[in-house]
Amino acid sequence: MSEQLERLNRLPLRGNLRGLEPYGAPQLDVPILLNVNENTHGLPETVHQAIVSAVSAAAAGLNRYPDREFTELRTALSRYLEHGLTAENIWAANGSNEVLQQILQAFGGPGRTLLSFPPTYSMYPLLASGTDTEYVAVPRGADFTISPEAVAAAVAEAAANVVVLCSPNNPTGTALGLDVVEAAYEAGEASNAIVIVDEAYAEFAHAGTPSALTLLPGRERLIVSRTMSKAFALAGARVGYLAAAPQIADALRLVRLPYHLSAITQATALAALEHAGALLANVEDIKTQRDRIVDGLAELGLKPAPSDSNFVFFGGLDDPHAVWQGLLETGVLIRDVGIPGHLRVTAGTEAETTAFLDGIKALMSSRVS
Template identity: 65%
Template sequence: MTSLNDLPLRDNLRGLTPYGAPQLHVAVALNVNENTHGIPDAVARDIVAAMTEAIRTINRYPDREFTELRESLARYLGHGLTRENIWAANGSNEVLQQVLQAFGGPGRSVLGFAPTYSMYSLLASGTGTRWIAGTRDADFELTPATATGWVDTVSPDLVFLCSPNNPTGTPLSLDTIAAVYDATDGVVVVDEAYAEFGPSGAPSALTLLPGRERLLVSRTMSKAFAFAGARVGYLAADPAVTDALRLVRLPYHLSALTQAAAIAALAHTAEMLAMVDDIRGQRDRLVAELAVLGYSPLRSASNFVLFGGVDDPRGTFEALLAEGILVRDVGIPGHLRVTAGTEAETSVFLTALAGLGQHSVVQPNKLLE
């Protein structure tokens, strides 16, 4: 059998491993930051009805400009945005890939701040863009001084800022974003995949868009909208940016079914986002009770918590897995990451972790039935 090493693979892809968390069937999956609450039945029925209608014309190509979807996304985001400011693709990963195809490539570089979303470096490799991993401040924060220091040192063509950062959950100030933009002539991408889980009323990087034609704000429907399986990501930017992305996108890249499902979901924004407050509550509960257990949770503005003080991350991961609970070992020494699930799922996780005996015991809430 031919192995990967036997193929004439591009040099910059040799030795890499594909992105992917373990896909295991367990009772409590809290490893990939999904919204575990699911879609309300009434909303699901409307989505199914919209997709059924779309099926009637499935013999034709979909709207190449996904016009209605862009209009729906612009209404959802607000901030005076119109469809001309909006782009969408099959998940925010494809959005970011298209950004790198348009503005990166051989001879160009993208700066990120490690640890951060591991797909950034893989997308860079896939587009022939040089990945530069800058460092963060204590507790994985990122100040304007640290961020601009790296920009001044390496002069990147693009900068990726994850806000809040994955896998650490730490928020990013608008001051840092604005300072990075002012420090570079390149494209600045703010990845706000988890923005809806931030404090109520917290400002988004969307407020910085006016007058900043090189600033792109990426979002997703996967997390807050419980739409991970539909694969819908999008960004807001100057209309010239969407023109640039048209140069690299594949024809008809968003299927008619994807467009119909997303438009129907956005028509029910209030219902789809109703679980966000509950998720925030479980995230805050994780932070509080992990500390009681003797761990060191980081502050989080996302739907997950990274916690330190884990003597044996791999052993703890395996022990939880044996109990039917899947968390994420993100490769940061002494740390694990857990998604904020339902109240019952959170209780099962905390009870199991307490039972491992590494630290003191927490009083569990109602267990998962």
């Protein structure tokens, strides 16, 4: 037992937190970081300057608390999402992880369950533990897909209180059909289950891929979660949000901390939303690089999954850790997600994507020869 773990175990830690490890990915000092699905394009200069100006203006009033209801931001987010949404349908917090945490604080807790379908976002069980919510995992099929029938059966059997569906899914990158969401929602009627569709990567989806936003009318237990970390290149600003029936936001007001979104955060998000066009132009370039990765990996005989996200999950590797290490030695860091035979890589700039493809091609060639 490590000294750190011994010190931790001397504290009166809650039983369901003992033995857990915090969320994290390797943070190494290498030239090309393609391991945590960041938007590597950065902010266009016009957006950078707009944020600097907005933050400067907000700083003049930092002696006062921010708008507790962040009304202007909620209005701007509703305009961005469209689908007939208004400010009353929107909630926001410090990253989509805090949004999910607040949902579990309101609808999870002792004696309640969170159901999800791994492999999926690794924060879901940690958020469940943090809110003392039982986590129920129902594995996906061998091809990492889930069918409406399987989802409905799992929701009914677990009598789940909260169901979370990640679409596009992390780490596989694949989007869910709306029939899967509908099946989960209908199956959850008996247990009055909240159904969350985590659409953190929605802006990167292929044209024609539907959003669960279209399912919101008439479904008061359905929540669609989004983030500004990815498409808006604001990972460092920590802005996440959701769209749902107005009573969902009312429920979250019961558990949120006072003035939880700072004036600086609100100003940053508003400035970015005013320049959504420039930021989404970068998204189109990222999608091009993602598709380059898919095609390039397939040409090498590897097995990339279809991706509606800003990353590519790929298999066909006999020794994924050796490939990960080999790329690291060339200055390219990607993600070993712990799934046998697979790795995950973020789609970066054209130069970063080229470096990854050249690096893995060289590795594959050396292993064949």
